[in-house]
Amino acid sequence: MGLFDKVLVELGQYLALKQAGGGLRELSVESQDAWPLKNSPVLKEETAVQLGGKGNASLFMMLWDSNNSGAANRISLLGPDVQSATPTLPLGLVIVVKGDFEEAYEAYRELRSAAYGTQPLGLSIRIRPDRSQIWCRISETAMQEGFSLSTYGTLLVERLKKVEPVQGVEVLFVTRSKEDVAELGPISAKAQTIIEAMVKMYEEMNFECETCDYNDICEEVVELKAMRESLRESG
Amino acid sequence: MPKTIAILGKGGVGKTTVSACLVKAMAESGKARVLAIDADPAGSLGLALAISPDRTVNDVRVDIIESIKATSTNKTDLAASLDYRLWEALSERGNIAFLSVGRPEEEGCYCQLNTLLREAIEGLAGGFDAIIIDAEAGIEQVNRRVMRSVDAVLLVTDTSLKGLNVAASIGTVVQEAVDTKDVMLIANKVRDGAELEAMKLHSEIKIFAWIPEDDTVRQFDNEGLSFLDLPSCPAFQAIEQQIVSAIFNGGGPA
Numbered sequence: 001m002g003l004f005d006k007v008l009v010e011l012g013q014y015l016a017l018k019q020a021g022g023g024l025r026e027l028s029v030e031s032q033d034a035w036p037l038k039n040s041p042v043l044k045e046e047t048a049v050q051l052g053g054k055g056n057a058s059l060f061m062m063l064w065d066s067n068n069s070g071a072a073n074r075i076s077l078l079g080p081d082v083q084s085a086t087p088t089l090p091l092g093l094v095i096v097v098k099g100d101f102e103e104a105y106e107a108y109r110e111l112r113s114a115a116y117g118t119q120p121l122g123l124s125i126r127i128r129p130d131r132s133q134i135w136c137r138i139s140e141t142a143m144q145e146g147f148s149l150s151t152y153g154t155l156l157v158e159r160l161k162k163v164e165p166v167q168g169v170e171v172l173f174v175t176r177s178k179e180d181v182a183e184l185g186p187i188s189a190k191a192q193t194i195i196e197a198m199v200k201m202y203e204e205m206n207f208e209c210e211t212c213d214y215n216d217i218c219e220e221v222v223e224l225k226a227m228r229e230s231l232r233e234s235g
Numbered sequence: 236m237p238k239t240i241a242i243l244g245k246g247g248v249g250k251t252t253v254s255a256c257l258v259k260a261m262a263e264s265g266k267a268r269v270l271a272i273d274a275d276p277a278g279s280l281g282l283a284l285a286i287s288p289d290r291t292v293n294d295v296r297v298d299i300i301e302s303i304k305a306t307s308t309n310k311t312d313l314a315a316s317l318d319y320r321l322w323e324a325l326s327e328r329g330n331i332a333f334l335s336v337g338r339p340e341e342e343g344c345y346c347q348l349n350t351l352l353r354e355a356i357e358g359l360a361g362g363f364d365a366i367i368i369d370a371e372a373g374i375e376q377v378n379r380r381v382m383r384s385v386d387a388v389l390l391v392t393d394t395s396l397k398g399l400n401v402a403a404s405i406g407t408v409v410q411e412a413v414d415t416k417d418v419m420l421i422a423n424k425v426r427d428g429a430e431l432e433a434m435k436l437h438s439e440i441k442i443f444a445w446i447p448e449d450d451t452v453r454q455f456d457n458e459g460l461s462f463l464d465l466p467s468c469p470a471f472q473a474i475e476q477q478i479v480s481a482i483f484n485g486g487g488p489a
Binding site for chain 1: 268302306307308309311312314315316318319320322323327329330332358359361362363
Protein backbone atom coordinates (compact mmCIF):
# COMPACT_ATOMS: atom_id res chain seq x y z
CA MET A 1 0.00 0.00 0.00
CA GLY A 2 1.32 3.46 -0.83
CA LEU A 3 0.86 6.85 0.70
CA PHE A 4 -0.73 8.32 -2.41
CA ASP A 5 -2.69 5.31 -3.73
CA LYS A 6 -6.06 7.05 -3.85
CA VAL A 7 -4.55 10.27 -5.17
CA LEU A 8 -2.83 8.33 -7.98
CA VAL A 9 -6.13 6.73 -8.92
CA GLU A 10 -7.75 10.15 -9.23
CA LEU A 11 -4.79 11.43 -11.22
CA GLY A 12 -5.10 8.44 -13.53
CA GLN A 13 -8.76 9.28 -14.09
CA TYR A 14 -7.86 12.87 -14.93
CA LEU A 15 -5.28 11.69 -17.47
CA ALA A 16 -7.65 9.19 -19.03
CA LEU A 17 -10.23 11.92 -19.48
CA LYS A 18 -7.74 14.26 -21.10
CA GLN A 19 -6.41 11.47 -23.30
CA ALA A 20 -9.92 10.65 -24.50
CA GLY A 21 -10.60 14.28 -25.23
CA GLY A 22 -7.46 14.66 -27.31
CA GLY A 23 -4.63 17.13 -26.74
CA LEU A 24 -2.50 15.03 -24.39
CA ARG A 25 0.76 14.05 -26.05
CA GLU A 26 4.08 12.56 -25.14
CA LEU A 27 7.32 14.50 -25.42
CA SER A 28 10.71 12.97 -26.00
CA VAL A 29 12.94 12.16 -23.06
CA GLU A 30 16.36 12.91 -24.47
CA SER A 31 19.58 13.40 -22.55
CA GLN A 32 20.06 17.06 -21.68
CA ASP A 33 23.70 16.92 -20.66
CA ALA A 34 24.39 19.96 -22.79
CA TRP A 35 21.84 22.23 -21.09
CA PRO A 36 23.54 23.87 -18.12
CA LEU A 37 21.92 24.18 -14.75
CA LYS A 38 22.27 27.49 -12.94
CA ASN A 39 20.09 29.50 -10.61
CA SER A 40 19.74 32.52 -12.87
CA PRO A 41 16.97 35.04 -12.20
CA VAL A 42 15.14 36.13 -15.33
CA LEU A 43 13.94 39.72 -15.17
CA LYS A 44 10.67 40.83 -16.71
CA GLU A 45 12.38 42.59 -19.59
CA GLU A 46 14.32 39.39 -20.43
CA THR A 47 11.25 37.15 -20.36
CA ALA A 48 9.95 35.49 -23.50
CA VAL A 49 7.32 33.34 -21.81
CA GLN A 50 5.95 33.35 -18.29
CA LEU A 51 4.18 30.26 -17.00
CA GLY A 52 2.12 30.28 -13.84
CA GLY A 53 2.94 32.84 -11.18
CA LYS A 54 1.09 36.10 -10.51
CA GLY A 55 -2.12 36.39 -12.44
CA ASN A 56 -1.86 32.93 -14.05
CA ALA A 57 -3.22 29.60 -12.89
CA SER A 58 -0.53 27.32 -11.55
CA LEU A 59 -0.17 24.08 -9.68
CA PHE A 60 2.81 22.00 -8.54
CA MET A 61 2.36 18.47 -7.25
CA MET A 62 4.91 15.75 -6.60
CA LEU A 63 3.94 12.24 -5.55
CA TRP A 64 5.55 8.87 -5.35
CA ASP A 65 4.19 5.53 -6.45
CA SER A 66 5.51 2.62 -4.41
CA ASN A 67 3.32 0.08 -6.18
CA ASN A 68 4.67 0.73 -9.61
CA SER A 69 8.28 -0.32 -9.80
CA GLY A 70 8.60 0.15 -13.55
CA ALA A 71 11.62 2.05 -14.71
CA ALA A 72 9.92 3.80 -17.63
CA ASN A 73 10.21 7.56 -17.80
CA ARG A 74 7.60 9.70 -19.47
CA ILE A 75 6.96 13.36 -20.20
CA SER A 76 3.44 14.35 -21.18
CA LEU A 77 2.06 17.69 -22.27
CA LEU A 78 -1.52 18.93 -22.33
CA GLY A 79 -1.51 22.19 -24.22
CA PRO A 80 1.04 24.22 -26.17
CA ASP A 81 4.77 23.91 -25.74
CA VAL A 82 6.62 27.09 -24.98
CA GLN A 83 8.07 27.55 -28.46
CA SER A 84 4.60 28.01 -29.91
CA ALA A 85 3.15 29.83 -26.93
CA THR A 86 1.73 33.20 -26.12
CA PRO A 87 3.77 35.29 -23.64
CA THR A 88 1.86 33.95 -20.65
CA LEU A 89 0.50 30.50 -19.96
CA PRO A 90 -1.06 28.65 -17.09
CA LEU A 91 1.15 25.88 -15.72
CA GLY A 92 0.35 22.64 -13.99
CA LEU A 93 3.44 20.55 -13.21
CA VAL A 94 2.81 17.07 -11.84
CA ILE A 95 5.69 14.73 -11.07
CA VAL A 96 5.24 11.08 -10.13
CA VAL A 97 8.34 9.20 -9.09
CA LYS A 98 8.33 5.43 -8.98
CA GLY A 99 10.26 3.32 -6.53
CA ASP A 100 10.04 1.54 -3.23
CA PHE A 101 10.30 4.33 -0.66
CA GLU A 102 10.83 2.77 2.72
CA GLU A 103 11.95 5.95 4.46
CA ALA A 104 9.07 8.08 3.22
CA TYR A 105 9.93 11.35 4.96
CA GLU A 106 13.57 11.25 4.01
CA ALA A 107 12.57 10.44 0.45
CA TYR A 108 10.08 13.33 0.47
CA ARG A 109 12.74 15.82 1.52
CA GLU A 110 15.30 14.59 -1.00
CA LEU A 111 12.82 14.53 -3.85
CA ARG A 112 11.54 18.01 -3.08
CA SER A 113 15.07 19.34 -2.83
CA ALA A 114 15.96 17.74 -6.16
CA ALA A 115 12.86 19.13 -7.89
CA TYR A 116 13.30 22.67 -6.49
CA GLY A 117 16.99 22.61 -7.30
CA THR A 118 16.56 21.73 -10.98
CA GLN A 119 17.11 25.20 -12.39
CA PRO A 120 17.99 25.24 -16.10
CA LEU A 121 20.08 28.21 -17.20
CA GLY A 122 17.86 30.87 -18.69
CA LEU A 123 14.87 29.95 -16.57
CA SER A 124 13.63 31.26 -13.27
CA ILE A 125 11.57 28.60 -11.54
CA ARG A 126 10.05 29.24 -8.16
CA ILE A 127 7.82 26.81 -6.30
CA ARG A 128 5.65 27.63 -3.32
CA PRO A 129 4.97 24.31 -1.57
CA ASP A 130 2.43 25.57 0.96
CA ARG A 131 0.12 26.68 -1.84
CA SER A 132 1.25 24.16 -4.47
CA GLN A 133 2.06 27.07 -6.79
CA ILE A 134 4.74 27.39 -9.42
CA TRP A 135 6.11 30.39 -11.31
CA CYS A 136 8.39 30.06 -14.28
CA ARG A 137 9.98 32.67 -16.55
CA ILE A 138 11.80 31.58 -19.67
CA SER A 139 14.31 34.04 -21.09
CA GLU A 140 14.52 35.16 -24.71
CA THR A 141 18.01 33.67 -24.82
CA ALA A 142 16.82 30.25 -23.67
CA MET A 143 14.07 30.31 -26.28
CA GLN A 144 16.54 31.18 -28.99
CA GLU A 145 18.68 28.26 -27.86
CA GLY A 146 15.69 25.98 -28.44
CA PHE A 147 14.44 25.46 -24.90
CA SER A 148 11.22 23.44 -24.67
CA LEU A 149 9.23 21.65 -22.01
CA SER A 150 10.89 18.46 -23.17
CA THR A 151 14.21 20.02 -22.07
CA TYR A 152 12.89 20.88 -18.62
CA GLY A 153 11.05 17.58 -18.25
CA THR A 154 14.15 15.59 -19.13
CA LEU A 155 16.31 17.59 -16.70
CA LEU A 156 13.78 16.80 -13.97
CA VAL A 157 13.80 13.11 -14.87
CA GLU A 158 17.61 12.99 -14.87
CA ARG A 159 17.89 14.81 -11.55
CA LEU A 160 15.20 12.83 -9.76
CA LYS A 161 16.55 9.49 -10.94
CA LYS A 162 19.70 10.24 -8.98
CA VAL A 163 17.70 10.07 -5.75
CA GLU A 164 17.67 6.58 -4.25
CA PRO A 165 15.52 4.50 -4.81
CA VAL A 166 13.83 6.24 -7.76
CA GLN A 167 13.46 3.90 -10.69
CA GLY A 168 11.28 5.93 -13.02
CA VAL A 169 9.84 9.41 -13.33
CA GLU A 170 6.71 10.69 -15.02
CA VAL A 171 6.27 14.39 -15.64
CA LEU A 172 3.06 16.05 -16.75
CA PHE A 173 2.88 19.64 -17.97
CA VAL A 174 -0.53 21.28 -18.29
CA THR A 175 -0.54 24.54 -20.25
CA ARG A 176 -3.80 24.37 -22.21
CA SER A 177 -6.11 26.34 -19.94
CA LYS A 178 -6.63 27.52 -16.39
CA GLU A 179 -9.61 25.15 -16.22
CA ASP A 180 -7.40 22.15 -16.96
CA VAL A 181 -5.04 23.29 -14.20
CA ALA A 182 -7.92 23.92 -11.80
CA GLU A 183 -9.21 20.37 -12.29
CA LEU A 184 -6.00 19.14 -10.68
CA GLY A 185 -6.77 21.29 -7.64
CA PRO A 186 -8.80 18.79 -5.58
CA ILE A 187 -6.31 16.00 -6.36
CA SER A 188 -3.45 18.23 -5.27
CA ALA A 189 -5.30 19.34 -2.13
CA LYS A 190 -5.69 15.72 -1.08
CA ALA A 191 -1.99 15.04 -1.68
CA GLN A 192 -1.07 18.22 0.18
CA THR A 193 -3.09 17.16 3.23
CA ILE A 194 -1.33 13.81 3.30
CA ILE A 195 2.04 15.54 3.05
CA GLU A 196 1.16 18.02 5.79
CA ALA A 197 0.11 15.18 8.07
CA MET A 198 3.37 13.38 7.39
CA VAL A 199 5.46 16.52 7.93
CA LYS A 200 3.67 17.26 11.17
CA MET A 201 4.29 13.76 12.47
CA TYR A 202 7.99 13.87 11.70
CA GLU A 203 8.64 17.49 12.65
CA GLU A 204 6.61 17.64 15.84
CA MET A 205 6.71 13.99 16.97
CA ASN A 206 3.42 14.66 18.75
CA PHE A 207 0.91 11.81 18.62
CA GLU A 208 -2.06 13.28 20.46
CA CYS A 209 -4.37 12.24 17.68
CA GLU A 210 -7.64 13.31 19.31
CA THR A 211 -6.74 16.98 18.98
CA CYS A 212 -4.85 16.73 15.71
CA ASP A 213 -6.25 18.44 12.61
CA TYR A 214 -5.03 15.53 10.50
CA ASN A 215 -6.62 12.70 12.44
CA ASP A 216 -9.19 12.07 9.70
CA ILE A 217 -6.63 11.74 6.92
CA CYS A 218 -4.46 9.49 9.07
CA GLU A 219 -7.42 7.18 9.57
CA GLU A 220 -8.12 7.20 5.85
CA VAL A 221 -4.60 6.63 4.57
CA VAL A 222 -3.26 3.30 5.83
CA GLU A 223 0.35 4.27 5.20
CA LEU A 224 0.02 7.36 7.39
CA LYS A 225 -1.39 5.29 10.19
CA ALA A 226 1.46 2.80 9.86
CA MET A 227 3.94 5.68 9.85
CA ARG A 228 2.40 7.08 13.01
CA GLU A 229 2.60 3.74 14.80
CA SER A 230 6.18 3.20 13.73
CA LEU A 231 7.20 6.65 14.98
CA ARG A 232 5.36 6.11 18.24
CA GLU A 233 7.21 2.87 18.86
CA SER A 234 10.60 4.27 18.00
CA GLY A 235 9.99 7.53 19.94
CA MET B 236 31.06 37.23 -10.11
CA PRO B 237 28.60 39.74 -8.66
CA LYS B 238 29.97 42.68 -6.71
CA THR B 239 28.20 43.70 -3.52
CA ILE B 240 28.49 47.21 -2.16
CA ALA B 241 26.99 48.45 1.09
CA ILE B 242 26.57 52.19 1.55
CA LEU B 243 26.50 53.50 5.10
CA GLY B 244 26.38 56.91 6.71
CA LYS B 245 24.56 59.03 9.22
CA GLY B 246 21.27 60.61 8.23
CA GLY B 247 21.44 63.63 5.97
CA VAL B 248 24.88 63.10 4.39
CA GLY B 249 23.40 62.02 1.04
CA LYS B 250 23.94 58.29 1.43
CA THR B 251 20.73 57.36 -0.37
CA THR B 252 21.44 59.78 -3.20
CA VAL B 253 24.85 58.16 -3.66
CA SER B 254 23.20 54.73 -3.59
CA ALA B 255 20.61 55.74 -6.19
CA CYS B 256 23.27 57.21 -8.46
CA LEU B 257 25.35 54.06 -8.13
CA VAL B 258 22.36 51.95 -9.13
CA LYS B 259 21.84 54.16 -12.18
CA ALA B 260 25.51 54.15 -13.11
CA MET B 261 25.78 50.35 -12.84
CA ALA B 262 22.55 49.72 -14.71
CA GLU B 263 23.74 51.89 -17.59
CA SER B 264 27.23 50.43 -17.60
CA GLY B 265 27.17 47.53 -20.06
CA LYS B 266 23.54 46.84 -19.18
CA ALA B 267 24.54 45.10 -15.96
CA ARG B 268 21.73 43.48 -13.96
CA VAL B 269 21.52 45.39 -10.72
CA LEU B 270 19.86 44.39 -7.48
CA ALA B 271 19.17 47.43 -5.30
CA ILE B 272 18.39 46.60 -1.68
CA ASP B 273 16.99 49.16 0.69
CA ALA B 274 18.11 48.03 4.13
CA ASP B 275 17.34 51.35 5.76
CA PRO B 276 14.13 51.20 7.82
CA ALA B 277 13.41 54.77 6.69
CA GLY B 278 12.99 53.24 3.26
CA SER B 279 14.23 56.11 1.17
CA LEU B 280 16.03 54.31 -1.65
CA GLY B 281 12.71 53.32 -3.21
CA LEU B 282 11.66 56.98 -3.17
CA ALA B 283 14.96 58.04 -4.72
CA LEU B 284 14.49 55.51 -7.52
CA ALA B 285 10.72 56.14 -7.74
CA ILE B 286 10.09 52.41 -7.31
CA SER B 287 7.36 51.49 -4.83
CA PRO B 288 7.46 47.92 -3.63
CA ASP B 289 4.18 46.15 -2.89
CA ARG B 290 5.83 44.03 -0.24
CA THR B 291 8.98 44.14 1.83
CA VAL B 292 11.23 41.41 3.15
CA ASN B 293 9.74 42.04 6.57
CA ASP B 294 6.24 41.44 5.13
CA VAL B 295 7.50 38.10 3.81
CA ARG B 296 8.96 37.32 7.20
CA VAL B 297 5.69 38.11 9.00
CA ASP B 298 3.72 35.94 6.53
CA ILE B 299 6.08 33.03 7.00
CA ILE B 300 5.83 33.27 10.79
CA GLU B 301 2.05 33.15 10.54
CA SER B 302 2.15 30.13 8.26
CA ILE B 303 4.65 28.32 10.54
CA LYS B 304 2.29 28.89 13.44
CA ALA B 305 -0.60 27.43 11.41
CA THR B 306 1.13 24.40 9.84
CA SER B 307 4.27 22.39 10.47
CA THR B 308 6.83 22.71 7.74
CA ASN B 309 10.33 21.54 7.02
CA LYS B 310 13.41 23.47 6.01
CA THR B 311 13.35 22.42 2.33
CA ASP B 312 9.79 23.59 1.76
CA LEU B 313 10.31 26.70 3.87
CA ALA B 314 13.35 27.73 1.84
CA ALA B 315 11.42 27.22 -1.42
CA SER B 316 8.49 29.24 -0.13
CA LEU B 317 10.81 32.07 0.95
CA ASP B 318 12.41 32.09 -2.47
CA TYR B 319 9.01 32.37 -4.18
CA ARG B 320 7.81 35.13 -1.89
CA LEU B 321 11.02 37.11 -2.24
CA TRP B 322 10.56 37.06 -6.00
CA GLU B 323 7.05 38.36 -5.50
CA ALA B 324 8.45 41.15 -3.33
CA LEU B 325 10.87 42.29 -6.05
CA SER B 326 9.98 45.39 -8.05
CA GLU B 327 11.61 45.71 -11.46
CA ARG B 328 12.47 48.51 -13.81
CA GLY B 329 14.36 47.39 -16.87
CA ASN B 330 17.54 45.67 -15.72
CA ILE B 331 17.13 46.88 -12.14
CA ALA B 332 15.39 44.82 -9.48
CA PHE B 333 14.56 46.46 -6.17
CA LEU B 334 14.03 44.84 -2.78
CA SER B 335 13.00 46.68 0.34
CA VAL B 336 13.91 45.07 3.63
CA GLY B 337 11.32 47.05 5.58
CA ARG B 338 11.01 47.73 9.27
CA PRO B 339 13.04 45.81 11.81
CA GLU B 340 11.61 42.73 13.48
CA GLU B 341 9.10 43.59 16.14
CA GLU B 342 8.69 40.46 18.18
CA GLY B 343 10.06 37.09 18.90
CA CYS B 344 13.30 35.43 17.97
CA TYR B 345 13.16 33.50 14.73
CA CYS B 346 16.82 32.97 14.21
CA GLN B 347 16.49 30.04 11.83
CA LEU B 348 13.97 31.95 9.75
CA ASN B 349 16.19 35.03 9.69
CA THR B 350 19.07 32.87 8.55
CA LEU B 351 16.96 31.26 5.83
CA LEU B 352 15.78 34.69 4.68
CA ARG B 353 19.31 35.98 4.50
CA GLU B 354 20.37 32.86 2.56
CA ALA B 355 17.44 33.40 0.19
CA ILE B 356 18.55 37.00 -0.41
CA GLU B 357 22.12 35.85 -0.97
CA GLY B 358 20.87 33.19 -3.39
CA LEU B 359 18.79 35.75 -5.27
CA ALA B 360 21.71 38.20 -5.38
CA GLY B 361 23.96 35.57 -6.96
CA GLY B 362 22.13 35.99 -10.25
CA PHE B 363 22.91 39.70 -10.56
CA ASP B 364 26.04 41.55 -11.65
CA ALA B 365 25.94 44.24 -8.99
CA ILE B 366 24.21 44.46 -5.64
CA ILE B 367 23.86 47.90 -4.06
CA ILE B 368 22.71 47.91 -0.44
CA ASP B 369 21.59 51.20 1.05
CA ALA B 370 21.89 50.70 4.79
CA GLU B 371 21.45 52.71 7.91
CA ALA B 372 24.45 53.47 10.09
CA GLY B 373 24.59 50.02 11.64
CA ILE B 374 26.39 47.39 9.55
CA GLU B 375 25.13 44.65 11.85
CA GLN B 376 21.69 45.05 10.28
CA VAL B 377 23.19 44.26 6.88
CA ASN B 378 25.08 41.34 8.34
CA ARG B 379 22.11 39.85 10.09
CA ARG B 380 19.26 40.54 7.70
CA VAL B 381 20.76 40.88 4.23
CA MET B 382 24.20 39.51 3.53
CA ARG B 383 27.11 38.09 5.46
CA SER B 384 29.83 39.48 3.27
CA VAL B 385 30.14 42.44 0.96
CA ASP B 386 32.92 43.35 -1.47
CA ALA B 387 33.12 46.95 -0.37
CA VAL B 388 31.62 49.32 2.18
CA LEU B 389 31.24 52.94 1.19
CA LEU B 390 31.11 55.30 4.15
CA VAL B 391 29.44 58.48 3.02
CA THR B 392 30.04 61.72 4.86
CA ASP B 393 29.28 65.36 4.22
CA THR B 394 31.89 68.05 4.82
CA SER B 395 31.11 68.59 8.51
CA LEU B 396 33.46 67.53 11.29
CA LYS B 397 30.59 65.68 12.89
CA GLY B 398 30.02 63.76 9.66
CA LEU B 399 33.68 62.79 9.50
CA ASN B 400 33.71 61.65 13.13
CA VAL B 401 30.59 59.56 12.71
CA ALA B 402 32.01 58.01 9.55
CA ALA B 403 35.18 57.10 11.44
CA SER B 404 33.10 55.45 14.19
CA ILE B 405 31.07 53.48 11.69
CA GLY B 406 34.29 52.52 9.93
CA THR B 407 35.70 51.02 13.13
CA VAL B 408 32.58 48.92 13.68
CA VAL B 409 32.56 47.80 10.06
CA GLN B 410 36.16 46.62 10.18
CA GLU B 411 35.32 44.41 13.15
CA ALA B 412 31.86 43.26 12.21
CA VAL B 413 31.69 42.37 8.58
CA ASP B 414 33.56 40.30 6.07
CA THR B 415 34.59 42.86 3.49
CA LYS B 416 37.59 43.59 1.34
CA ASP B 417 37.42 47.38 1.26
CA VAL B 418 36.11 50.24 3.40
CA MET B 419 36.07 53.51 1.48
CA LEU B 420 35.28 57.00 2.66
CA ILE B 421 33.25 59.08 0.24
CA ALA B 422 33.09 62.85 0.79
CA ASN B 423 29.77 64.16 -0.46
CA LYS B 424 28.48 67.65 -1.25
CA VAL B 425 31.98 69.13 -1.43
CA ARG B 426 31.96 72.80 -2.45
CA ASP B 427 35.47 73.09 -3.78
CA GLY B 428 39.08 71.91 -3.62
CA ALA B 429 39.80 73.95 -0.51
CA GLU B 430 36.99 72.28 1.38
CA LEU B 431 38.23 68.91 0.25
CA GLU B 432 41.74 69.67 1.53
CA ALA B 433 40.34 70.78 4.87
CA MET B 434 38.44 67.50 5.13
CA LYS B 435 41.55 65.51 4.41
CA LEU B 436 43.30 67.19 7.32
CA HIS B 437 40.57 66.24 9.76
CA SER B 438 39.68 62.79 8.51
CA GLU B 439 41.03 59.71 10.26
CA ILE B 440 40.27 57.66 7.18
CA LYS B 441 41.70 58.42 3.78
CA ILE B 442 39.12 59.94 1.45
CA PHE B 443 38.64 57.50 -1.42
CA ALA B 444 36.40 59.67 -3.61
CA TRP B 445 34.66 63.01 -3.46
CA ILE B 446 31.41 64.17 -4.97
CA PRO B 447 30.83 67.85 -5.66
CA GLU B 448 27.87 69.85 -4.46
CA ASP B 449 25.47 69.78 -7.40
CA ASP B 450 22.36 71.88 -8.09
CA THR B 451 20.83 69.23 -10.34
CA VAL B 452 21.06 66.63 -7.58
CA ARG B 453 19.61 69.12 -5.12
CA GLN B 454 16.71 69.79 -7.48
CA PHE B 455 15.99 66.09 -7.94
CA ASP B 456 16.11 65.59 -4.20
CA ASN B 457 13.86 68.54 -3.45
CA GLU B 458 11.30 67.63 -6.10
CA GLY B 459 11.29 63.90 -5.37
CA LEU B 460 12.30 63.00 -8.91
CA SER B 461 13.69 59.58 -9.77
CA PHE B 462 17.46 59.52 -9.81
CA LEU B 463 17.23 56.95 -12.58
CA ASP B 464 16.32 59.90 -14.79
CA LEU B 465 19.15 62.10 -13.54
CA PRO B 466 20.99 63.70 -16.48
CA SER B 467 24.76 63.62 -16.60
CA CYS B 468 25.93 66.20 -14.08
CA PRO B 469 29.14 66.77 -12.09
CA ALA B 470 28.01 64.69 -9.10
CA PHE B 471 26.93 61.76 -11.25
CA GLN B 472 30.11 61.91 -13.30
CA ALA B 473 32.19 61.87 -10.13
CA ILE B 474 30.37 58.74 -8.97
CA GLU B 475 30.87 57.07 -12.33
CA GLN B 476 34.51 57.99 -12.67
CA GLN B 477 35.75 57.65 -9.12
CA ILE B 478 33.57 54.95 -7.58
CA VAL B 479 32.12 52.75 -10.31
CA SER B 480 35.39 52.72 -12.18
CA ALA B 481 37.38 51.78 -9.09
CA ILE B 482 35.09 49.13 -7.69
CA PHE B 483 33.65 47.50 -10.74
CA ASN B 484 36.25 48.07 -13.37
CA GLY B 485 39.36 47.68 -11.26
CA GLY B 486 40.58 51.25 -11.52
CA GLY B 487 42.29 52.91 -8.55
CA PRO B 488 40.99 55.65 -6.25
CA ALA B 489 40.82 59.22 -7.50
